[in-house]
Amino acid sequence: MYFQRLRDLREDMDMSQTQIAEILHIRQTVYSRYERGFQTIPVEHLLVLADFYDVSTDYILGRTNLKTMQRKK
Numbered sequence: 001m002y003f004q005r006l007r008d009l010r011e012d013m014d015m016s017q018t019q020i021a022e023i024l025h026i027r028q029t030v031y032s033r034y035e036r037g038f039q040t041i042p043v044e045h046l047l048v049l050a051d052f053y054d055v056s057t058d059y060i061l062g063r064t065n066l067k068t069m070q071r072k073k
Contacts, residue, residue: 001003001037001062002041002052002060002061003034003035003036003037004064005059005061005062006034006035006041006049006060007035009049009053009055009060013053015034017031017035017053020049023048023049023052024049026045031035031038046060046061054067054068054069055068
């Protein structure tokens, strides 16, 4: 579940929901809904957070347990 990954990543950086909401230019209540799974995160916010946390979008979405993408040769 991606919403648990969002929370884990935020807590690993010792950041508040308000701080992450500021990065996304949204209200804390909206971000809180992402973390609780009450609202789907928009692709643009997913991309910003993947860049911010330096992880792949697949990691956030729970499609892989690898934080970074493995490049094919």
